[in-house]
Amino acid sequence: MTYTRRIRCDIRGIVQGVGFRPFIYRLARRHELSGWVCNSSGGVILEAQGEDAALHLFVFAIRAEAPPLAVITALESEEILASCGDEFIIRESKGGEGAPEISPDWDVCPDCLRELFDPADRRFLYPFITCTNCGPRYSIITGTPYDRPLTTMAPFVMCPLCQGEYYDPADRRFHAQPNGCPLCGPRLTLTDSGGEQVAGDPLAQAIRLLAAGKILAVKGTGGYHLAVDATNDGAVRELRRRKQRDEKPFALMAPGLMEISRFALPDPLEERLIASPERPIVLVRRRDDHNLSPAVAPANGYFGVMLPSTPLQHLLLRENFPALVMTSGNLSDEPIAFRDEDARQRLGITADFFLTHDRSIQTRLDDSVLRVFQGNPLFLRRSRGYAPRAVPLPAGQRSVLAVGAELKGAICLTRGDRAFLSQHIGDLKNPETLASLEETTTHLKKILAIRPELVAHDLHPDYLSTRWAQEMTGIPLVGVQHHHAHLASCMAENGVEGEVMGIIFDGTGFGLDGTVWGGEFLVGGYESFRRAGHIRQVPLPGGDAAVREPFRMALSWLREAFGPAAFELPLPFIASLSEEEKKLFDRMIQRGINSPLTSSCGRLFDGVAALLGVRSAVSYEGQAAIELEGMAEQGGERPPFSFALDATESGCLCLDFSEMIRELMEALLAGHHRGTLARAFHDTVAHGAVELCAAIRQETGLERVLLSGGVFQNRLLAERTHDLLAARNFQVFTHRLVPPNDGGVALGQAVIAGRSRICA
Numbered sequence: 001m002t003y004t005r006r007i008r009c010d011i012r013g014i015v016q017g018v019g020f021r022p023f024i025y026r027l028a029r030r031h032e033l034s035g036w037v038c039n040s041s042g043g044v045i046l047e048a049q050g051e052d053a054a055l056h057l058f059v060f061a062i063r064a065e066a067p068p069l070a071v072i073t074a075l076e077s078e079e080i081l082a083s084c085g086d087e088f089i090i091r092e093s094k095g096g097e098g099a100p101e102i103s104p105d106w107d108v109c110p111d112c113l114r115e116l117f118d119p120a121d122r123r124f125l126y127p128f129i130t131c132t133n134c135g136p137r138y139s140i141i142t143g144t145p146y147d148r149p150l151t152t153m154a155p156f157v158m159c160p161l162c163q164g165e166y167y168d169p170a171d172r173r174f175h176a177q178p179n180g181c182p183l184c185g186p187r188l189t190l191t192d193s194g195g196e197q198v199a200g201d202p203l204a205q206a207i208r209l210l211a212a213g214k215i216l217a218v219k220g221t222g223g224y225h226l227a228v229d230a231t232n233d234g235a236v237r238e239l240r241r242r243k244q245r246d247e248k249p250f251a252l253m254a255p256g257l258m259e260i261s262r263f264a265l266p267d268p269l270e271e272r273l274i275a276s277p278e279r280p281i282v283l284v285r286r287r288d289d290h291n292l293s294p295a296v297a298p299a300n301g302y303f304g305v306m307l308p309s310t311p312l313q314h315l316l317l318r319e320n321f322p323a324l325v326m327t328s329g330n331l332s333d334e335p336i337a338f339r340d341e342d343a344r345q346r347l348g349i350t351a352d353f354f355l356t357h358d359r360s361i362q363t364r365l366d367d368s369v370l371r372v373f374q375g376n377p378l379f380l381r382r383s384r385g386y387a388p389r390a391v392p393l394p395a396g397q398r399s400v401l402a403v404g405a406e407l408k409g410a411i412c413l414t415r416g417d418r419a420f421l422s423q424h425i426g427d428l429k430n431p432e433t434l435a436s437l438e439e440t441t442t443h444l445k446k447i448l449a450i451r452p453e454l455v456a457h458d459l460h461p462d463y464l465s466t467r468w469a470q471e472m473t474g475i476p477l478v479g480v481q482h483h484h485a486h487l488a489s490c491m492a493e494n495g496v497e498g499e500v501m502g503i504i505f506d507g508t509g510f511g512l513d514g515t516v517w518g519g520e521f522l523v524g525g526y527e528s529f530r531r532a533g534h535i536r537q538v539p540l541p542g543g544d545a546a547v548r549e550p551f552r553m554a555l556s557w558l559r560e561a562f563g564p565a566a567f568e569l570p571l572p573f574i575a576s577l578s579e580e581e582k583k584l585f586d587r588m589i590q591r592g593i594n595s596p597l598t599s600s601c602g603r604l605f606d607g608v609a610a611l612l613g614v615r616s617a618v619s620y621e622g623q624a625a626i627e628l629e630g631m632a633e634q635g636g637e638r639p640p641f642s643f644a645l646d647a648t649e650s651g652c653l654c655l656d657f658s659e660m661i662r663e664l665m666e667a668l669l670a671g672h673h674r675g676t677l678a679r680a681f682h683d684t685v686a687h688g689a690v691e692l693c694a695a696i697r698q699e700t701g702l703e704r705v706l707l708s709g710g711v712f713q714n715r716l717l718a719e720r721t722h723d724l725l726a727a728r729n730f731q732v733f734t735h736r737l738v739p740p741n742d743g744g745v746a747l748g749q750a751v752i753a754g755r756s757r758i759c760a
């Protein structure tokens, strides 16, 4: 026997602007239900009426068959009184103050891609083809509710054909806000660097110019790329020269996975990530026999590769280039250019031509960068395709704005049990980047309808983010210790509660005792923490100069291990110092002149890299450590070096690597393979860390260990540490949703502040 029921469902998550209402409409018709669906302030609500069994199947299918861009975080249904009517309709949005979640920008879907290359289709080769299942979202939204007038599509008036699709619930372009066609939508233009339009078809001409070795600025989803033919060595070198970028690897874009396999060696999981609709840059081991320019990624065993993520990029690459260099359109440290005028000014000297269009970008987004670690993505940079997707928090909390640290700036806003981590903004070392951070904050607050009750910031008094937070008035501030924030960030994304221990290995962070921390073993949770251990502190000769010149850290560790005799060791970077300089460094290190003490693990990696001859100076942060990891991957196995675990007066454990430095030095002078030594160094750090954790477990009984900090971008170290911990029955947690580096710090700050007892 069947009977009629009526239910009301409240659905939350990313359910607006992703074709959710037409999906519900079709689903309801399929199950012969009557009722309605509409956007609400927080998501989508619907009422459906029909036979009991059909309703069950309907509710089940909402989750099971949801459109590809949708993310359902909550679906609540209740039974209500049945009413009359046998139609199912899509009702107009209620509008008003919205608090939905915003979809990230996605690649072209297979349906649109097919049409793009179908000569019979009216959007054949149209670079702005899109539907409800694909295309730009976050980058074009100017306000909420997500509706065409509140996107950068507002100036484009749809032609009758496009309108027909837009208003037809059965069409896959029903309410596709960026909908358009060659008649009514955005158009491409190609100009030279002076702004003069180039005659002919912009796309065909752009392909011709790229093939001729020219540098093109190409407007993408969240900003401009600088593009050159990756097989053209002269062009790649010229781009390096003009961009003033000596060694940092360039990202590559290839038309398909097959083309990628000709110059790189992605494993199946890497392939899956590369081909995912988020379209990140994935670091993939490169082939030795590739035919791309060696200047793409000098001294690096990996290529950063991605597939096209806009129709324009598909059109540029397909059957034209095995790979293009697609590097962000900026000069060294500035944010990526995304406004047309600004791009023209800033990139005019770098690019020969501009391939651009008349749909503006509202939100600047860099490409996301990740590598694979133990079957999961490990974010190095979280941006396009992922931002501003929410990270679910283990519990609801007060609304917080967290402003992040200095390097790899990103902010975090929370609402209930959701944390919205912004896209990567860049290193906050100049006013432009800070301005970009402020803009992003204002925009995200608006479109997510969040009014924070607290502001969280780093304890470092000189970070631009800290100063900015301190300028805000009428809102309580919460200062959060840098490594505590790292720990909480990893806890939050893993849904971990209670007391844990954390290995936080990173470059620099302001310590509670005023020294530079960075090789930390913390015990605690969201509410509080203590420093249970750290890597032995050594002087950082010259402060920030030591970051740019890793040989200074090598001197510091060698001085620690060998005393004054360090300056007589037969190493090239020591031999190149004059007697004066040697005395100067000796004095600096001995007396701590302009040499703050640091426990930084990142600086330990720098020092060992210099010692093993990787390099004495770097052109970007982390370069020495990255190349050291590359060297270690070439090495063979040998037992780890010695290290010591001592208790300090404060009751904190100290992990001392000076013995390792002595043994490493002796082995190096005895002519051992550098790769093998580099590998053994990684191994030693992992063994040391695990011993220290074991000591903490003995004392506290804690079993859970979380790994965070930028040094854990190093896969070899992360893997070693993880495996050794697991082998000793620790429960290990690592980052999968946000970067382990400072790009993820804002999440931790937000949760610590949200759970603090500070009153708003």
Ligand code: ZN
Pocket: 108, 109, 110, 111, 112, 113, 129, 130, 131, 132, 133, 134, 135
């Ligand atoms: Zn599509």
Ligand code: ZN
Pocket: 158, 159, 160, 161, 162, 163, 180, 181, 182, 183, 184, 185
């Ligand atoms: Zn049209």
Ligand code: FE
Pocket: 482, 486, 506, 507, 508, 509, 709, 710, 741, 742
């Ligand atoms: Fe950090």
